[in-house]
Amino acid sequence: MGKPHPIELRERVVAFVDEGHGHREAARHFRVSPKFVNELIKLRRETGSLKPRPQGNGGGHGKLAGVTGWIEARVAAKGEITLDELAVELAETHGIEVHRGTIWRVLRGLGLTHEKRPAGA
Numbered sequence: 001m002g003k004p005h006p007i008e009l010r011e012r013v014v015a016f017v018d019e020g021h022g023h024r025e026a027a028r029h030f031r032v033s034p035k036f037v038n039e040l041i042k043l044r045r046e047t048g049s050l051k052p053r054p055q056g057n058g059g060g061h062g063k064l065a066g067v068t069g070w071i072e073a074r075v076a077a078k079g080e081i082t083l084d085e086l087a088v089e090l091a092e093t094h095g096i097e098v099h100r101g102t103i104w105r106v107l108r109g110l111g112l113t114h115e116k117r118p119a120g121a
Contacts (some may be wrong), residue, residue, distance in 0.1 A: 004052035064106050
């Protein structure tokens with residue numbers, strides 16, 4: 001994901017357009033795309049600010065979004081639970097069937113990436 005343009009550039013572009021110059025002219029002058037200028041003017045009109053919007057989709061919209069608390073509690077209660085065991089329990093208790101990789105990504109997001117050790121180690 002790219003970085004947003006600096007706020008100083010955003011302010012200069014908007015000031016240039018406010019002086020009566022066109023969007024395409026501003027794009028050529030500041031060496032940015034016309035779409036950037038259009039979106040910048042639209043952003044100011046909608047929010048009153050030139051601060052860039054957050055990038056990404058925000059996350060937390062998957063199958064397991066509603067049960068992350070339950071997963072966290074299960075791992076806390078039974079520390080050595082495996083991903084496969086969690087998958088089976090999720091299917092039995094919540095009716096959610098997911099791959100263990102999906103559970104791993106949720107655990108990693110929660111900061112619960114504990115490496116298991118063999119019994120004799």
